[in-house]
Amino acid sequence: MPALGSDMDEGTLNEWLVKPGDTVTRGQIVAVVETTKAAVEIECWHDGVVAELLVPVGQTVSVGTPLAMLAESGEEVTAAPPAPQPVAAPAPVAVAPAAVAPTVSAPPAPAVPAPAFAAPAAPGHRRWVSPAARRLAASSGVDLDAVTGTGPQGAVTLSDVEHAATGQPAVTTPTPPAVTVPEPAVTRPAPEAIAKPAATSRTPAERAAEMRKSIAAAMSRSKREIPHYYLAHEIMMHTALSWLAERNSTRSVTERVLPAVLQIKAVALAAQRYAEFNGFWRQDGFEPAEGVHVGVAISLRGGGLVAPAIHDVPKRGLDELMADLTDLVARARAGSLRSSEMSDPTITVTNMGDQGVDAVFGVIYPQQVAIVGFGKPADRVCVIDSGIRVVPTVQATLSGDHRASDGHRGGLFLSAVNELLTDPQLLED
Template structure:
């Protein structure tokens, strides 16, 4: 007879309590194998793909994309014995007596181990002519209460689209449920969304043009729930701004020598195929300067009333992504050469923009760089990331009149701004660090003196 198990939303080992369901990779009736990716969720730090620890047949998806779910809440039901070969026993969740050993082997998997959390879900409409999908028993003894019907979805399935495509559709007011994806497996692409946005888009339930989610035509306002990355960023910035006393200092630097060195290095075979950016030079300068001024790489430990000095630099790079601002880290950046830093930065930014940064890559930073210059901005007063004591903002590089040897000439000039926690970093230490970074960017040959 069928044996049902419910797959809980995973604790992704980052201390989070909830996540948003982004994309289902399976539907009722699909066969799945052990460790197969079944769902993509968005936590407050990253988009994470979750594998399932059992093989079997999916019988029910318990939550819809866009819903916020607490960790441990069942989100999917699977029949692990669709052939009915295992004898039924009276165990938890209807599990067979032969399963515990196999389940013990699965415990290291992300997402293993449900906790007793009541699941509130809506019944799913089956497509016309389809066979009814059997409902699995609830993880608790009480039968589930009847719930309201969900909004209909095309073909009874969840639209297949990546998070950036979903955001584009939301921004353009396109209903993904009304689209047929052109990519392999019916996945909806950006081009599908843009084509649909050029004309009226109708949903499966209405012939009226779709409005952007949360839009009220009466007030001409759009309301978007605060969750995911935006929620985490807001909480972190408020905590930092009103906990750490911020001081910001500014320095204008002639980086012409750095830009000239950059051009020469492009012809060097050691840098062949490497995208060498000013950010890579800044990252190297920060790591070198932090060794001379370790205060900027320390942290205030309020609970233990200690200042913790780090003998390593886990360098955070603020990146604008379709999901919002994220700060992935280059762990042990101080041990990397300029070539290694350039390659790691290129990979880090590409991964962040694709929404594939893992939770582990978002943790344990010691210092952050915010490259606001890519937006044409000269300077700013960045807010320190919680758990760190300083952040450096890089302004855009401009051709600027500059006095050299008593004459005004055109030079490549940029502005640096350093915000630091005045509990940890005194004005002297902050000034010395910023001066060192400026010296290394203004004359890379200074590195041999460090």
């Protein structure tokens, strides 16, 4: 189960789009997972062949729980042995000694492992360890061979490694029978099992309440852990808006580019220039991101918001970005986003549009290190070329993580955004 944001602890599997034996490629959508914010399409991160589906439709599992097993191309695909089932102890029966004599004289039944422990791995079968658990074990010095897995099919989960690191026994739960693969030939889950996943039974009010809790948890963590600093800069938009109006004049309504696209592109190019604002704070250190994936804050009709990413923004033209933004907003409000869009924004932009207030100072989304805000455009009296003019301006703000950058660098970053928006030709290069 991938982590689709720092505010996600668990997800519910809504649908499998593959079955054992299917060949999958990197980027292919293989499942749909329900979170508190949306139904998210889960993409595969490796090429291979589906060996086994570990989690049934409708089950809610924690982040880091293995959902499926992949085999390398050409590797023999075999089903895992069924998980041991608990054997109920026989109820005491009050009978005469003669009646129990035949039972007592029979050879004792072989011992059955308790369901709280994983069955020994079949010869040649790889042990299942979630990537998060493997990373934590490496950083904590925990021997994975000595850890008892409590996940599906005995998989070692993040919780197992945490308990092993602290010397506490892991809390185990019986593996649901539906998680096992009883026969080598496994078929796609029955349609009726997919039609009514548990998560869809929530009412809109319940979903909104859960989303607010998730947002509150993420923002509370942000204000608790991240030392924010705030900067603001007023950007004169008359040149950009005139240039954009001329550009849009020969286009149909559906082909026109919005000012928000210029702002997204300007932030991405500035983040590319000042890399300390584009990345993540992890394990007491800053990790710069390889690409600039701008998270766009989108308000949802039922309340709450999401901030999925548009990938590789500096490489995209304005028309392509406009199409991407239109598609992203539509899918976000329809509750149909992809896992990569939710998990890898490297910097976030929030825009108040034509409604709202003059300025917005955002709260950084962990583990990112910056968020840029744009208030609503407003006509203001400005000094231009030693003269006084009334021009449209917008307040651009930066909320930065003081662990990764400082106010001086933040000022240079916002100045770069200003430079790009006052010379919009630079955004098309």
